[in-house]
Amino acid sequence: MTQTRAVSAxxxxxxxxxxxxxxxxxxxLLIPAALVLENKFIDMILAGAIVIxxxxxxxxxxxxxxxxxxxxxxxxxxxxxxxxILSVTTLAGLFVLIYNGPGLTKTIKNGWAIxxxx
Numbered sequence: 001m002t003q004t005r006a007v008s009a010x011x012x013x014x015x016x017x018x019x020x021x022x023x024x025x026x027x028x029l030l031i032p033a034a035l036v037l038e039n040k041f042i043d044m045i046l047a048g049a050i051v052i053x054x055x056x057x058x059x060x061x062x063x064x065x066x067x068x069x070x071x072x073x074x075x076x077x078x079x080x081x082x083x084x085i086l087s088v089t090t091l092a093g094l095f096v097l098i099y100n101g102p103g104l105t106k107t108i109k110n111g112w113a114i115x116x117x118x
Contacts, residue, residue: 034046035109051094
């Protein structure tokens with residue numbers, strides 16, 4: 001009986017898992033700092049971290065449900081293409097909001113203030 005590796009030999013899943021954990025832990029400092037400082041640079045870092053965190057989560061879902069053995073070889077390629085387009089478009093939209101609008105954290109604060117008496 002021989003043992004085979006289920007994961008590909010060219011990817012380092014432990015390193016990727018560590019990077020994902022570092023991004024999640026960075027939210028503990030990044031979110032409060034962004035809310036307090038309302039700085040465009042911190043908003044950009046927060047936007048990038050949110051988008052990459054969401055991208056990795058959706059990518060894991062796509063890997064689980066759009067397996068080539070189940071849906072064929074074309075569907076997973078389309079799913080990952082659409083995911084990449086969605087992530088890039090979301091990041092671009094957040095950057096436009098940061099540069100041309102009030103900023104990411106200011107927009108969130110404005111949303112929280114809806115309905116409050118002034």
